[in-house]
Amino acid sequence: MCVSEDFDFYSLEIQLNSDDALRNEQLNSAKSFFASIISKGFNAQITFTLNDDIEYNGIDISQLLDSIDSIGDINSDDLAIVKISHEKDCSKTLYIFNSSVFVSFLNRFSIEDQIKLINDKLFDNYQSINVDNNYFHIGAFQQSLYYKESLFSEINDIYLKIYSSKLSPLYVSYILDNITTGCEFxxxxxxxxxxxxLSLISNDFDFQKNLFIFDSDREISIDDIEIQDSFTSSVYHVFLWIFSDDRYITRKSVFNSVISLQSNIFYAFNERLIGTLSSNLKILYKNNFENYLEARNGVLDFIFELSVKMNDMINQKLSSSKNVFFVLISYFFTTFVFTGIDKGKINNMFNVDVTALSLIFIISSMIFIVFNQLDIEKNINFHLSQRDEFKKRYESIFSEKELDDMFNSDSLNQVVANSRSRKYLYVYQVILFAMFSTVVYLYSLK
Structure with a gap:
C-alpha cells in the first residue's frame, strides 16, 4: 500500500493480495481512504486494473468492490492494482490531507528547491491552507501583526539574493503560529x-551538507540538531535582533563573534543570548564610535575629491573641444580677412588646395571632438569603478543603505550626468557639418 501526496494529488495505490483475508484488510484501508476524501466534500477517481487491463474506472467505491468480487479469485501471478486519487484544484485553498506524507514529498527535494516549490505554490495559487483539518488564511500575512514595521525594510531584498524567493522567515513564522502544534507539517x-x-545570520552556509559556518571556522549541521521549540524560538529572535535596523552587518558580525566562542553552539541559543549580543554590541559601538566617525569622514572626503577631480577632467576635455572649434573658426576668419586685405576685395578663394586643406581641418576637428567625448565617458567609467572598489572596503563597517546614501551624492551624480550628456558634441558636429557643406558648395561655384 502506497500513499502519496503533493501539491496536485492525494492518492492511494494498492496491489491486491491473493490471500482473501489480507485482501479484505487492503480493501478496508481503501474504503477508509476514499471516505476521508468524500467526507471533505471532494470526489475521488477510482481505477482497478488486472494485468494492465482496466476492470473499473469510476467514482463509486461500492462498484469497485462489485468489480473485484466479479473477478473471483486473484492468483499470486496476477497484478491487481487499485488506485484511488483526488486531484486538488486551485480553489485558493491548499488542502493537505496527510501532513506526514506531504512532508516526505517535500523532503525529496534540496532545501533550495523546497523553498522555491513552497514559494511558487503558496504565493501564486493559494490564499489559505487546510492542514489536517486546521484551516487558516495565509493571504492575511501583510495585514497581520506579524509584519514587523521595525524590521529592516530591505530584509526581503537580501533574502531574494540568496533564494530568488519571496518566502521569508517572517512568512514561515506566521504560518507556524497558525498551524496545530504537533503535526508533521x-x-x-x-x-x-x-x-x-541561520542562512541569513551565519557567515556562510553549504546547503548540500546543511552546514552553517561562523567565525573561527566553527560550524553546525542542521542534521545534528534536534528541532525544539526553545531552539527554534531563539534562532528566530536572533534573526529579528540582527535585522532590527540597517546596521545589520555590524549586528551579524557581533553574533558570529559571540557564537564562535561558545563551547556548544546548539546550547548557546537560549533566552540569555539576546542580552549577551546586546551588551557586546554596546561595547563595540562605544569603542568604535571615533573610528566610525573617522571612516565616515574619510568616505565623504573621498566622494568630494572624486567629484572635484571628475569635474575638472570634464571641463578640461570640453575646453579642448572648444579650442579646436575656435581654432577652426579662426582659420576661416583669418583666411578671408587676409585675402580681402591682399586683394582689396573678398573673392571665392576655394580652389582645389584651399578646399582640400579646409575639409581636412573640418573632418579632423569632427573626429577629435567625437574621440574627446568618448574619452570623457571612458574616464568617468574608470573613476566610477574606483568608487565601487573603494565602497567595497567599507561594507563591513557601514550598512548597505548608509553606503548608498554616502556614495550617491547629488554633486557626484550631477557630474556623471554632465559627462554623459552629448549636447555639446551634437552642437559642434552640426556646426562643423554645416561648414563642411558650405566649403563644398563654394568650391562647386568656383
Missing part, C-alpha cells in the same frame, strides 16, 4: 525556519 516548518534564519 508544523515540525517541518520549524526546521525550515531554522535553516532560513
Amino acid at each position: 508544523n515540525h517541518y516548518l520549524k526546521k525550515l525556519l531554522v535553516i532560513m534564519c
Whole structure:
C-alpha cells in the first residue's frame, strides 16, 4: 500500500493480495481512504486494473468492490492494482490531507528547491491552507501583526539574493503560529525556519551538507540538531535582533563573534543570548564610535575629491573641444580677412588646395571632438569603478543603505550626468557639418 501526496494529488495505490483475508484488510484501508476524501466534500477517481487491463474506472467505491468480487479469485501471478486519487484544484485553498506524507514529498527535494516549490505554490495559487483539518488564511500575512514595521525594510531584498524567493522567515513564522502544534507539517516548518534564519545570520552556509559556518571556522549541521521549540524560538529572535535596523552587518558580525566562542553552539541559543549580543554590541559601538566617525569622514572626503577631480577632467576635455572649434573658426576668419586685405576685395578663394586643406581641418576637428567625448565617458567609467572598489572596503563597517546614501551624492551624480550628456558634441558636429557643406558648395561655384 502506497500513499502519496503533493501539491496536485492525494492518492492511494494498492496491489491486491491473493490471500482473501489480507485482501479484505487492503480493501478496508481503501474504503477508509476514499471516505476521508468524500467526507471533505471532494470526489475521488477510482481505477482497478488486472494485468494492465482496466476492470473499473469510476467514482463509486461500492462498484469497485462489485468489480473485484466479479473477478473471483486473484492468483499470486496476477497484478491487481487499485488506485484511488483526488486531484486538488486551485480553489485558493491548499488542502493537505496527510501532513506526514506531504512532508516526505517535500523532503525529496534540496532545501533550495523546497523553498522555491513552497514559494511558487503558496504565493501564486493559494490564499489559505487546510492542514489536517486546521484551516487558516495565509493571504492575511501583510495585514497581520506579524509584519514587523521595525524590521529592516530591505530584509526581503537580501533574502531574494540568496533564494530568488519571496518566502521569508517572517512568512514561515506566521504560518507556524497558525498551524496545530504537533503535526508533521508544523515540525517541518520549524526546521525550515531554522535553516532560513541561520542562512541569513551565519557567515556562510553549504546547503548540500546543511552546514552553517561562523567565525573561527566553527560550524553546525542542521542534521545534528534536534528541532525544539526553545531552539527554534531563539534562532528566530536572533534573526529579528540582527535585522532590527540597517546596521545589520555590524549586528551579524557581533553574533558570529559571540557564537564562535561558545563551547556548544546548539546550547548557546537560549533566552540569555539576546542580552549577551546586546551588551557586546554596546561595547563595540562605544569603542568604535571615533573610528566610525573617522571612516565616515574619510568616505565623504573621498566622494568630494572624486567629484572635484571628475569635474575638472570634464571641463578640461570640453575646453579642448572648444579650442579646436575656435581654432577652426579662426582659420576661416583669418583666411578671408587676409585675402580681402591682399586683394582689396573678398573673392571665392576655394580652389582645389584651399578646399582640400579646409575639409581636412573640418573632418579632423569632427573626429577629435567625437574621440574627446568618448574619452570623457571612458574616464568617468574608470573613476566610477574606483568608487565601487573603494565602497567595497567599507561594507563591513557601514550598512548597505548608509553606503548608498554616502556614495550617491547629488554633486557626484550631477557630474556623471554632465559627462554623459552629448549636447555639446551634437552642437559642434552640426556646426562643423554645416561648414563642411558650405566649403563644398563654394568650391562647386568656383
